[in-house]
Amino acid sequence: MLIGLIFAGIALFCFVVIALLTRPTSKQKMIHKRLERVAAFSGGAQQDKQEADELLKQPLAAGNVARLDRVLDRFDFYPRLEKLILQAHRPITPARVLLQAALIATACEIASRLLFPHLLVEIAAPLVGATSPFVLLNFQRSRRVKQFNDALPDSIDLMSRALKAGHSVSSAIEVVAEQGREPVSSEFREVFRAQNFGLPYRDALIALADRVPSSDLRFLVTAMMVQKETGGNLTEILDRTTHVIRERLRIYGEVKTKTAQGRLTGSILAALPIILGILINIINPGYAKPLVSSDFGHKLLMAGVGLLAIGGMLIQRIVKIEV
Secondary structure: OHHHHHHHHHHHHHHHHHHHHHOOOHHHHHHHHHHHHHHHHOOOOHHHHHHHHHHHHOOOOOOHHHHHHHHHOOOOHHHHHHHHHHHHOOOOOHHHHHHHHHHHHHHHHHHHHHHOOOHHHHHHHHHHHHHHHHHHHHHHHHHHHHHHHHHHHHHHHHHHHHHHOOOOHHHHHHHHHHHOOOOHHHHHHHHHHHHHOOOOHHHHHHHHHHHOOOHHHHHHHHHHHHHHHHOOOHHHHHHHHHHHHHHHHHHHHHHHHHOHHHHHHHHHHHHHHHHHHHHHHHHOOOOOHHHHHOHHHHHHHHHHHHHHHHHHHHHHHHHOOOO
């Protein structure tokens, strides 16, 4: 009897350990649920199939963040924020971005109350902190688009040479995905994968133009779709497209060179008051004490910061020339 109880206890213990080690993770459970929903849509109407496609494109998340994403998906701003994250190429969900903004805003509010307790500062500090994640996303999107535009002409040349060598359009896209420069290669790799999974050629190109907000890429996609529908020599179209893009980049470089003095002037004028203030206080300690110890000084500081911001924006508008 004792041996039987020991055997049953050991067997139960081994069963519990195996069950704990082999149980699916939260991400695996979410994948199974998503596959079940896609399978449920597979025999339905066209709208159900579109919902299934959108379901497959959703980023995986787990825990409370996934629940928050599902709640936020009902609001109008959610698709725009999701598109911004996609264009910035960040592995993050909109809910995490909003949580980061809330945490940074709270930290800025606490810091402003401890270091500079003034009503306007306590209002402005959390606003600046809350917008910082979105400013970072916009900066990363702009940097990625610039890198994409710089690498796009060489990638189009690579596609043109592949077509001249006898490759099909799909094979030429694969050549760019394998041999092109980043981030063009990764984006064209997504186009090639989408085509392999059965997405039509036109839809794959439209999705590419939607992922990368580049005017040069839209020009290329438009030329390729027009050639697909009306016919023509695609190699010649690609060569002319490359020439137009390179000329635009050349003109853009000349404009940046000619406006470099204005941009440098704006940076110097914005940094000069701050640098002079620091140097004067190092030479004469306590010189700026009335600015931080009196209400009138606080108003002067805020007015100075506001005027500096307005001046910087005006100079940026003057030297910013669209090409």
